Amino acid sequence: AQKITQTQPGMFVQEKEAVTLDCTYDTSDPSYGLFWYKQPSSGEMIFLIYQGSYDQQNATEGRYSLNFQKARKSANLVISASQLGDSAMYFCAMRTNTNAGKSTFGDGTTLTVKP
């Protein structure tokens, strides 16, 4: 069975500082994809970044980077130079080929950026 664990229900960060949101996963599939999504208070779900299990390098997208540690089964999201607009809920998710590629989501982390 696939499982995603986000252990930080809430996080605070000062504007312009970097923050790391934790995500650990569990799967017996050798091939999988890891995703991070952002959900602002307005409610929409926004895709941020993707990491494949066979990717050699950590994924980066602008201010977002994914710290992928395969042996530890962790896929932490790093946001650099936090902005007020980064305040939102962040979900880590995983997809595997088992169960028709179903996505499993973590419980989310609420990030608040302080001015």
Add this chain to the structure above:
Amino acid sequence: DTAVSQTPKYLVTQMGNDKSIKCEQNLGHDTMYWYKQDSKKFLKIMFSYNNKELIINETVPNRFSPKSPDKAHLNLHINSLELGDSAVYFCASSLRRGHRFYEQYFGPGTRLTVT
């Protein structure tokens, strides 16, 4: 240039009624999904269609019935609505090809309130 659209955005109805939510995507994706997000923000997949074929059918009451008339549309019909059905329902779409895991694009959500 809306990517994934849902109608209606808000739905308030009484217990026992039947209602439908519609979803359309113009991204050319071949897979569509329904998710339920409860009041604690937990996101859980309900159904998924790939090229009009049902591929994911989670443990969901029979009162929920999805229908995909074509690759670009996925509807959700709910019979005999109950108080516990109150939630935000998200439609999403993605590609499903080869071994690559593609990100999902979400609709704006439909907030269903059952009174």
